[in-house]
Amino acid sequence: MAGTCQNASVSWTSRSLPTTCFAAYHRYGGDKDVRVYEFNDHEGGEASHQREQLTWLRGVLGG
Numbered sequence: 001m002a003g004t005c006q007n008a009s010v011s012w013t014s015r016s017l018p019t020t021c022f023a024a025y026h027r028y029g030g031d032k033d034v035r036v037y038e039f040n041d042h043e044g045g046e047a048s049h050q051r052e053q054l055t056w057l058r059g060v061l062g063g
Contacts, residue, residue: 008034
């Protein structure tokens with residue numbers, strides 16, 4: 001997947017996701033970014049993170 005990038009979110013209170021998300025994040029070789037939402041459950045950052053993703057994607061696409 002060279003030449004690709006990743007933007008993810010993770011919540012500390014999710015029962016299953018934090019270790020899986022960080023394992024994938026550290027293994028991924030491309031440009032990457034992760035946002036941690038301390039107090040959300042499995043849903044991560046929801047609408048707040050969607051705004052972050054759009055801002056991040058504009059930067060990736062050069063817009």
